[in-house]
Amino acid sequence: MIELKKGLKEYAKSVGIDLVGFASEERFEGLAPEENPFSIFPEAKTVILLGKRITRGALRGVEEGTNFGDYSMFGSSWLDDNFNSLMCYEVTRYLEDRGYEAVPIFPNPPEAKGMGIPLREGNPAPNVTPNFMYSAVACGLGEIGYCGEILTPEFGPRQRWQMVITDAEFEADPILEDRICTDCDKCAEVCPLNAITGSKTVEICGKEMRVGNVDYNLCSKCKNGAFANRLIKSGKPDRLAALCLRTCVHELDEQKRVSNTFEKPFRKRDAWSIDIYDKSQYIKQD
Numbered sequence: 350m351i352e353l354k355k356g357l358k359e360y361a362k363s364v365g366i367d368l369v370g371f372a373s374e375e376r377f378e379g380l381a382p383e384e385n386p387f388s389i390f391p392e393a394k395t396v397i398l399l400g401k402r403i404t405r406g407a408l409r410g411v412e413e414g415t416n417f418g419d420y421s422m423f424g425s426s427w428l429d430d431n432f433n434s435l436m437c438y439e440v441t442r443y444l445e446d447r448g449y450e451a452v453p454i455f456p457n458p459p460e461a462k463g464m465g466i467p468l469r470e471g472n473p474a475p476n477v478t479p480n481f482m483y484s485a486v487a488c489g490l491g492e493i494g495y496c497g498e499i500l501t502p503e504f505g506p507r508q509r510w511q512m513v514i515t516d517a518e519f520e521a522d523p524i525l526e527d528r529i530c531t532d533c534d535k536c537a538e539v540c541p542l543n544a545i546t547g548s549k550t551v552e553i554c555g556k557e558m559r560v561g562n563v564d565y566n567l568c569s570k571c572k573n574g575a576f577a578n579r580l581i582k583s584g585k586p587d588r589l590a591a592l593c594l595r596t597c598v599h600e601l602d603e604q605k606r607v608s609n610t611f612e613k614p615f616r617k618r619d620a621w622s623i624d625i626y627d628k629s630q631y632i633k634q635d
């Protein structure tokens with residue numbers, strides 16, 4: 350299995366997958382059945398989480414307030430539906446060519462659970478939607494930052510995920526020990542809607558993280574680069590290009606907390622923001 354893991358990681362790199370992590374079943378024991386990937390394939394041995402970066406340039410038009418459409422394709426819909434789906438499919442083929450069943454999983458929002466599939470006796474849950482945030486931590490790929498999104502040592506908050514559940518048994522990757530979030534709270538300070546307040550401690554696989562309380566109702570009204578959930582109307586909005594998370598991208602770049610670095614800083618001038626009453630202002634950048 351060491352050779353299979355090495356081969357799969359090399360293959361993943363060769364087809365442009367940026368992030369790959371492995372977790373065994375016991376790491377998911379605390380999860381509710383409707384969020385647990387092993388509910389989908391009970392004989393599986395490993396969850397493999399795969400990720401591709403949201404390029405920093407895909408955020409540029411939103412950061413400048415000049416172009417929102419290209420993020421919504423290159424940073425969101427095309428990344429999920431095309432680039433990431435292809436990477437997930439190729440990894441399932443890689444495993445199935447070697448005799449292991451591999452279940453490709455799209456990151457449907459948790460609000461999708463239970464919809465449209467009748468509950469049958471013996472079914473752990475109808476329409477299981479695995480918890481990707483939990484899985485990113487369980488697979489050793491990242492942490493939940495104060496902003497409430499996954500941060501990785503490579504890209505901070507700039508990535509999207511898909512998953513493969515397989516009956517191939519891989520050694521789990523270690524849980525990430527280092528803290529990426531600087532606890533600067535700038536994501537909360539820049540938010541014109543005051544949607545991030547206070548904090549709580551979230552624990553996953555023994556890893557404790559300080560996470561802000563995010564009011565997603567406010568985020569769904571945000572006009573600062575947040576997008577409505579494109580899959581389910583009632584789902585949480587996509588905040589990865591919003592002012593809070595773009596501020597985090599800049600903070601992690603500046604503090605050298607991420608390995609994907611650039612010649613020039615992300616934030617080049619004061620950031621624009623619009624409050625709930627459509628009043629706009631510019632936020633001074635330190």
Ligand code: SF4
Binds near residue numbers: 533598
């Ligand atoms: S902006 Fe600061 S506090 Fe917020 S998630 Fe990023 S690093 Fe953490």
Ligand code: SF4
Binds near residue numbers: 541571588
């Ligand atoms: S998405 Fe908008 S409202 Fe929500 S935390 Fe970010 S900036 Fe604030």
